[in-house]
Amino acid sequence: MGRAPCCEKMGLNRGPWTPEEDQILVSFIHQHGHSNWRALPKQAGLLRCGKSCRLRWMNYLKPDIKRGNFTQAEEDAIISLHQILGNRWSAIAAKLPGRTDNEIKNVWHTHLKKRLEDYQPTKPKTSNKKKSTKPKSQSVPAKSKSTKTESELASSSNPSFESLFSASPSASDEVSSETFTSHEEDIDESFWNETLYSQDEENHTSNLDELQQEFQHLDSVGNEMIFDSEMDFWFDVLPRSGGEQDLLAGL
DNA sequence: AACTGCAACAACCGCCGTGCG
DNA sequence: GCGCACGGCGGTTGTTGCAGT
Numbered sequence: 264m265g266r267a268p269c270c271e272k273m274g275l276n277r278g279p280w281t282p283e284e285d286q287i288l289v290s291f292i293h294q295h296g297h298s299n300w301r302a303l304p305k306q307a308g309l310l311r312c313g314k315s316c317r318l319r320w321m322n323y324l325k326p327d328i329k330r331g332n333f334t335q336a337e338e339d340a341i342i343s344l345h346q347i348l349g350n351r352w353s354a355i356a357a358k359l360p361g362r363t364d365n366e367i368k369n370v371w372h373t374h375l376k377k378r379l380e381d382y383q384p385t386k387p388k389t390s391n392k393k394k395s396t397k398p399k400s401q402s403v404p405a406k407s408k409s410t411k412t413e414s415e416l417a418s419s420s421n422p423s424f425e426s427l428f429s430a431s432p433s434a435s436d437e438v439s440s441e442t443f444t445s446h447e448e449d450i451d452e453s454f455w456n457e458t459l460y461s462q463d464e465e466n467h468t469s470n471l472d473e474l475q476q477e478f479q480h481l482d483s484v485g486n487e488m489i490f491d492s493e494m495d496f497w498f499d500v501l502p503r504s505g506g507e508q509d510l511l512a513g514l
Numbered sequence: 515a516a517c518t519g520c521a522a523c524a525a526c527c528g529c530c531g532t533g534c535g
Numbered sequence: 536g537c538g539c540a541c542g543g544c545g546g547t548t549g550t551t552g553c554a555g556t
Binding site: 278279299300301313314317321350351352353364365368 | 540541542543544545546549550551
């Protein structure tokens, strides 16, 4: 008979949550937990579908959610993790306490992707505001079966990988995709140094150098780590000798 | 002051993986 | 082993606020 629709369209609220709805959801979860998202809205008296409630809680209402701007270290961590994990936002979010996959995804698409594009040496830099050479939503054909394929692609061929390498000042203007592939298969220290410490000679590098000097240490397997004091969290930014495996294993 | 276009972010949609009967 | 229900995930869209003209 097939799966029931995610939310019965009849009589359920959609769109932005009101403060009242937020309050109902929070107080209900505090009292009863969220063992069953589908039943929750009915029990709580919310005219929302379970999915919507879950999303609201996970992305906004959960007490340990960290709001506000991303720090430089967080952004760098996202970029680095994206090289390894691709578009697996939830996996990346798992490495950034207090940040949600949705938030990271948004930051990637708004700030970081743009930032990487701006480092492209061959491409004319877009002026501070009037950029928009590309449409808001990428011209990727909607849905189809490409969702899975795309994420697979992202983690395998990793488009931003290309951006990063061509973004590096030391990289030649024209680098073939084969170069990226070979690099990807052998992520070594030079890659991490390039990606993390050479993206912007003037500002970015110095910031990271400061961070590095202040917080860098070696973990038990010799990986270099950066500590974000604000998040109270160590980023394993320079995986060596199986560091990537450690990182992935920790997911 | 009004209009326009863009950036940022919240929320939705639909598919997938997994647990359970 | 099979099918269903559910949670989770990633891609996409809608809305809003703001900066530039």
